[in-house]
Amino acid sequence: MPLRQPVSVLVVIYNDAGKFLLIQRADDAEFWQSVTGGVEHNESPLQTAHRELNEETGIDAQALGIEIVDHKRTNHYEIRECWRHRYIAGAKINTEHVFSVCVPSHIEVILDPNEHTQHLWLNQSTAADKAWSSSNAKEIRNITV
Helix, strand or coil: CCCECCEEEEEEEEECCCCEEEEEECCCCCCEECEEEECCCCCCHHHHHHHHHHHHHCCCHHHHCCCEEEEEEEEEEECCHHHHHHECCCCCEEEEEEEEEEECCCCCCCCCCCCEEEEEEECHHHHHHHCCCHHHHHHHHHCCC
16 A cells, blocks of 8 residues: 555535534544545545545445535644554645535445444534544534534
């Protein structure tokens, strides 16, 4: 597997009932998050958002005709020490492009068990409080439902 560039996406998922989706990482039971993922070579952040949404939750926004909203902003954060081996040499700060998507409340979530073990639909403030990263919590709070 090639080493990652320190560029990723964050996709905040919420439904038409005002609930926000958080998924639990398989490698850290305390780590609840929205969909995230690294931008691959020759891939735009929006393409990454579509791919990661589908890979991590089974939700295919294009097939469903659902728009992923590009918020045209980025967050910068320090890459966790335990994950730095996945990145190019010297990478310590990641740039995260922010997206969101509103899905129907009846949508089925299908997790990749290699990445995530369970999911929760929570109200906005509870989801923001439970999100592990401060940038994820901030972006959940920024959504107007």
